Amino acid sequence: xxxxxxxxxxxxxxxxxxxxxxxxxxxxxxxxxxxxxxxxxxxxxxxxxxxxxxxxxxxxxxxxxxxxxxxxxxxxxxxxxxxxxxxxxxxxxxxxxxxxxxxxxxxxxxxxxxxxxxxxxxxxxxxxxxxxxxxxxxxxxxxxxxxxxxxxxxxxxxxxxxxxxxxxxxxxxxxxxxxxxxxxxxxxxxxxxxxxxxxxxxxxxxxxxxxxxxxxxxxxxxxxxxxxxxxxxxxxxxxxxxxxxxxxxxxxxxxxxxxxxxxxxxxxxxxxxxxxxxxxxxxxxxxxxxxxxxxxxxxxxxxxxxxxxxxxxxxxxxxxxxxxxxxxxxxxxxxxxxxxxxxxxxxxxxxxxxxxxxxxxxxxxxxxxxxxxxxxxxxxxxxxxxxxxxxxxxxxxxxxxxxxxxxxxxxxxxxxx
Numbered sequence: 001x002x003x004x005x006x007x008x009x010x011x012x013x014x015x016x017x018x019x020x021x022x023x024x025x026x027x028x029x030x031x032x033x034x035x036x037x038x039x040x041x042x043x044x045x046x047x048x049x050x051x052x053x054x055x056x057x058x059x060x061x062x063x064x065x066x067x068x069x070x071x072x073x074x075x076x077x078x079x080x081x082x083x084x085x086x087x088x089x090x091x092x093x094x095x096x097x098x099x100x101x102x103x104x105x106x107x108x109x110x111x112x113x114x115x116x117x118x119x120x121x122x123x124x125x126x127x128x129x130x131x132x133x134x135x136x137x138x139x140x141x142x143x144x145x146x147x148x149x150x151x152x153x154x155x156x157x158x159x160x161x162x163x164x165x166x167x168x169x170x171x172x173x174x175x176x177x178x179x180x181x182x183x184x185x186x187x188x189x190x191x192x193x194x195x196x197x198x199x200x201x202x203x204x205x206x207x208x209x210x211x212x213x214x215x216x217x218x219x220x221x222x223x224x225x226x227x228x229x230x231x232x233x234x235x236x237x238x239x240x241x242x243x244x245x246x247x248x249x250x251x252x253x254x255x256x257x258x259x260x261x262x263x264x265x266x267x268x269x270x271x272x273x274x275x276x277x278x279x280x281x282x283x284x285x286x287x288x289x290x291x292x293x294x295x296x297x298x299x300x301x302x303x304x305x306x307x308x309x310x311x312x313x314x315x316x317x318x319x320x321x322x323x324x325x326x327x328x329x330x331x332x333x334x335x336x337x338x339x340x341x342x343x344x345x346x347x348x349x350x351x352x353x354x355x356x357x358x359x360x361x362x363x364x365x366x367x368x369x370x371x372x373x374x375x376x377x378x379x380x381x382x383x384x385x386x387x388x389x390x391x392x393x394x395x396x397x398x399x400x401x402x403x404x405x406x407x408x409x410x411x412x413x414x415x416x417x
Contacts, residue, residue: 033205034222034269036328037223037299037327038269039074039075040075040300040303041074041303041304041305041307042078042302042303042304043057043082044080044081044304045230045233045275045305046233046278046280046306047082047234048081052079053082053100054101056308058108060308061077061108061117064115065117068315069307070116070117072321073301073324073328075117075118076120076155076302077117077119078120078122079120081131082097083097083100084096084123084129085097085098086133087133087135092140092143093143093147094123094135094144104151105121105151105153106152113152118155119151119153120154120157121153121157122157122159123137123156123157124137124162125160125189126138126160126161126162126164126179126189127162128163129159129162130159130162136161138179141196145197149202153204154202154203154204155204155205156205156206156207157207157209158190158207158208159209160208160210160211161176162176163176165178165182186214190220190221194221205222206221206222207221207222207224207271207300208220209224209225211225212226213260218263218266218268223268223269223270224271225271226256226257226270227253227256227257227272227273228247228256230248230253230274230304231246231248231276232247232274232280232304235247237281240282240283240286240289241362241364241408250286250293251362253273254272254297256272257272257297258297258335261334261335262333264298264333265330269298269299270297270298270299272297274303275291275294275301275305276304276305277304277305277317278305278306278314279311285406285410287317288317289408289410292389293358293360294327295323295324295326295327296326296347296348296412297333297334297348298327299333303318305318320389322386322391322414326388326414329350329356331348331349332348334348334356335348337376338376342361343359343360343370343371344358345357345358345371345372345376347376350414352417354414354415354416355377355378355414358410359403359405359413360405360410361408362408364407364408367404367405368405369404370404370405370411371400371402372400373400373401374398374399375399381398382396383398383415383417385397385415386414386416387412388412388413388414389411
């Protein structure tokens, strides 16, 4: 009888332990929250710091739930800079901006959860935010993390920004990087956040925004910025390719992100910044090429648009089921395999043996024939090709594949295994 009772007890404990294990732990030691690249929306590229407010975030949550974005996989609603007050409370706590976010953060997180979405916030690990406000978490990380847990935050964009060393009498502008120049400070800071988040009892995606790839990203984060900022609506207007007066064009960002492709996968994803679809300066074809690049590079699909006022054309691009499936396939980060001047070919192997291929024409004036041989992607014999943006099969090819591509545009295809 005692043995029977012991067996029952073991079974009960096993079931209870299993129910509590919502997320597994990867071989890298962090909780596995992102088996595929995270998808969502971030306020920065459209609204910036000054224009964002509580009403916009509330209405964006509703728009994402009602428009089909949530059904397409966009689950995180992330409020970037602009939600905080300009100083911490006397006990070191973050405070919501009193006029722009008068009801605080928790009601917004609750509203996101009620609409089937998840909620995220931007914050800083050093001493000051990027605008120079002393609201950083250095030395009081646990205080801020406890607030995020209490509010129900599911995603944290931890933005390197500024770190003035304690007791340094220089101005913020004069030495805003000095604290990060001390060996080990950056990694140790993000490692502390990782450790505290894992102990918090809440599953929180950690997105590192430190403007370049660091070799500790895969160990400590679910996604890490590999680039500087992309130029967007709030910083002068998006540019697909070529020089910009501020920040980086889409293709500048792509070049940087492609250099570290080998590190993505296994629950960590290289982040080339939020996207710039919508009325931000790109043509419709450039938006397709931009979205295709983020999909083939297995990048987090973080929208930087206005979901409240999307055109049907934009919505069609960012909810394309086959394109998103390529992005969410966890095999690898796709990369450029042919660079022939303005004609480029990018490829990503998929888990079912198919290969996603992008044929890109970077010329601003001329249509081009862009070509590759099936042997370059490890396939031989006759292969059926499906065109994602045209939503149809375009024939069977054997050996060389050549497609006509208009200026600053692409063809996005699936090569059947």
